[in-house]
Amino acid sequence: MATRTVGVIGGMGPAATVRFMGRVLDLTPAACDQDHLRLIVDNNSSAPDSNAAIAGSGPSPAPVLAAMARGLQRAGAEILVMPCNTAHAFVGAILAVSDLPFIDLIEAAADEAAAQGASRVGVLAADGCLQAGLYQHAFAHRHLAPVLLEPRAQARFMTLIRAIKAGERGPDVREEMKRLTEELVGAGAQALVAGCTEIPLVLDPGDVGVPLTDSLDALARATIVAATRTPASPRP
Amino acid sequence: MATRTVGVIGGMGPAATVRFMGRVLDLTPAACDQDHLRLIVDNNSSAPDSNAAIAGSGPSPAPVLAAMARGLQRAGAEILVMPCNTAHAFVGAILAVSDLPFIDLIEAAADEAAAQGASRVGVLAADGCLQAGLYQHAFAHRHLAPVLLEPRAQARFMTLIRAIKAGERGPDVREEMKRLTEELVGAGAQALVAGCTEIPLVLDPGDVGVPLTDSLDALARATIVAATRTPASPRP
Numbered sequence: 001m002a003t004r005t006v007g008v009i010g011g012m013g014p015a016a017t018v019r020f021m022g023r024v025l026d027l028t029p030a031a032c033d034q035d036h037l038r039l040i041v042d043n044n045s046s047a048p049d050s051n052a053a054i055a056g057s058g059p060s061p062a063p064v065l066a067a068m069a070r071g072l073q074r075a076g077a078e079i080l081v082m083p084c085n086t087a088h089a090f091v092g093a094i095l096a097v098s099d100l101p102f103i104d105l106i107e108a109a110a111d112e113a114a115a116q117g118a119s120r121v122g123v124l125a126a127d128g129c130l131q132a133g134l135y136q137h138a139f140a141h142r143h144l145a146p147v148l149l150e151p152r153a154q155a156r157f158m159t160l161i162r163a164i165k166a167g168e169r170g171p172d173v174r175e176e177m178k179r180l181t182e183e184l185v186g187a188g189a190q191a192l193v194a195g196c197t198e199i200p201l202v203l204d205p206g207d208v209g210v211p212l213t214d215s216l217d218a219l220a221r222a223t224i225v226a227a228t229r230t231p232a233s234p235r236p
Numbered sequence: 237m238a239t240r241t242v243g244v245i246g247g248m249g250p251a252a253t254v255r256f257m258g259r260v261l262d263l264t265p266a267a268c269d270q271d272h273l274r275l276i277v278d279n280n281s282s283a284p285d286s287n288a289a290i291a292g293s294g295p296s297p298a299p300v301l302a303a304m305a306r307g308l309q310r311a312g313a314e315i316l317v318m319p320c321n322t323a324h325a326f327v328g329a330i331l332a333v334s335d336l337p338f339i340d341l342i343e344a345a346a347d348e349a350a351a352q353g354a355s356r357v358g359v360l361a362a363d364g365c366l367q368a369g370l371y372q373h374a375f376a377h378r379h380l381a382p383v384l385l386e387p388r389a390q391a392r393f394m395t396l397i398r399a400i401k402a403g404e405r406g407p408d409v410r411e412e413m414k415r416l417t418e419e420l421v422g423a424g425a426q427a428l429v430a431g432c433t434e435i436p437l438v439l440d441p442g443d444v445g446v447p448l449t450d451s452l453d454a455l456a457r458a459t460i461v462a463a464t465r466t467p468a469s470p471r472p
Contacts, residue, residue, distance in 0.1 A: 011269065011272070011274070012269065013269040014257075014261055014269060014272045014275075015261055017257075018254060018257045018258045021250075021253075021254045021257070021279065022251075022254045025250055025251055025254060030403070031402050032398075033247065033249040033250060033281040034281055034285075036247070036250045038247070038278075038279065038281070038282060039250075039277070039279040040276075040277070040278050040279070040280075040307075040311075041275070041276070041277040041278075041279060042274075042277075042311070043257065043272075043274065043276070043277060044274045044276075045269040045274070046274060049269075049270075071311050071312065072311075074310070074311070075278070075307050075310070075311045076307065162268075165268055165269055166266075166268065
C-alpha cells in the first residue's frame with residue numbers, strides 16, 4: 001500500500017518527538033521493517049520557547065517552525081505534524097509557507113476527548129497553550145466545557161514540566177502529577193486531556209480515575225490514518 | 237557552545253533509530269530543551285534488506301542509503317550517522333555522495349570493546365554483518381579475536397531478530413537471547429558486542445556475565461563527541 005511520507009517538526013521538546021516516533025511505530029501494524037511509515041524528522045530544539053513568546057516575554061518560534069516546515073517539504077515530506085501542544089499557537093506560520101496537509105495535534109486530541117462522551121473535560125497544559133486558548137477553542141467546536149487548574153496549581157504544573165524537561169522522572173514528580181490530575185477531577189472533570197507532551201513521561205492512564213486522552217497518542221493515531229488513507233476518488 | 241547538526245540515516249530498523257535518538261538525548265548533558273543536539277532523521281524503512289543483498293539474494297540498499305545521505309546533507313546535516321550495523325557494509329555508497337564526516341558505528345563499538353581489556357570478544361550480529369566481515373575487520377585493527385556463534389546457533393539468532401522486528405519482546409525472546417550470549421561466553425568470549433541494534437531491546441547488560449558493549453550506545457556517545465567537538469586549531 002502506498003503511504004505518504006510524514007514530516008515531523010520536532011524538538012519541542014526533543015524527548016516528546018522521540019516518544020511520538022515510538023508511538024507511531026507501536027501503533028502501526030507491521031510484520032517487518034518495510035511495513036513502517038517513512039518519517040523525516042527535524043528534532044531541532046533551537047526554537048525559542050513558545051510559552052515565553054505567547055506571554056510576550058521572549059522571541060517567537062514562528063520563523064524556526066516555518067524553516068523546519070519548508071526544509072521537511074523540500075526533503076520529501078507529504079504531510080506535516082508537530083508533536084508539541086503549545087507550539088500549535090504558531091501553526092499559522094507553518095501553513096503560510098507549506099501547502100502540505102497539516103495534521104493538528106490539538107484537533108486530534110479534542111476529537112478523542114469528545115469521543116469519550118464526557119461533557120466537562122480537564123486539560124493539563126502549559127501556560128502558553130492555555131493563554132493561546134488552543135484547547136478552549138477546539139473544545140467549543142465540540143461542545144465540551146474545559147476544566148482548568150486554579151492559578152496556584154497551574155504554577156506547580158509549570159514547575160513540574162520544567163523538572164521533567166531537565167530529566168526528572170522520579171516518584172516525587174509522578175506523585176505531584178497525579179495530585180494535579182486529582183485536582184481537575186475534584187473540580188468536575190469527567191475526563192482528562194494530557195495536553196502537554198511531557199505529561200505521559202510521568203503519568204500512566206491507570207494513575208487517573210477518569211478516561212485520559214494522551215495528546216501525543218492521539219496525534220500518532222491521526223498521523224497513521226492520514227499517511228495511509230487512500231486519497232478520495234472524484235465523485236462519479 | 238556551537239554544535240554540529242547530526243544527520244541520521246535511519247529506518248533499518250525504525251525502532252533502532254528511535255532508540256538511538258533516545259540514547260543521544262539521555263547521554264547529552266542538558267538542563268533544558270535548547271541544550272540538545274539537532275538531529276535531522278530520515279526514518280525510512282524502504283531500503284532493501286542488507287542481509288539479503290550481502291547474501292546475493294536481493295537488491296542492494298546502497299542507492300536508498302546514498303539518497304538519504306544526500307537529502308540529509310541538503311537539509312542541513314553537518315555529520316552523518318547510521319544506527320544499523322549490517323548496513324555499514326554499504327558505507328562506501330554514502331561516502332561516495334557526501335563529503336560530511338561519517339561517524340562509523342562499527343568503529344565506535346570496536347573502540348569500546350577494546351577499552352574493556354578483553355582479547356577474545358564475542359559478537360552477536362546478523363548474517364550479513366558477519367559475512368561482510370565488518371566486526372572481524374575492525375577487531376583485527378585493534379588486536380581483538382572475534383568469537384562467533386556456531387552456524388546452528390547463528391540461525392536461531394536470525395530467527396530471533398526477525399521476531400523482535402515484528403514486535404516480539406516477551407520472556408521467551410529474552411530467554412533465548414540470553415542463552416545465545418551464554419554460548420559465546422562458553423566458547424571463550426571475555427566480553428561481548430551487541431552488534432545488531434535489535435539485541436538491546438530484549439537484553440539488559442545485567443543479563444550477561446561479561447562486559448557488554450551496546451553498539452547503538454557506542455554510536456550515541458561517539459555522535460555526541462563528534463557533534464560537540466571544537467574543530468582542531470591549525471598547528472602553530
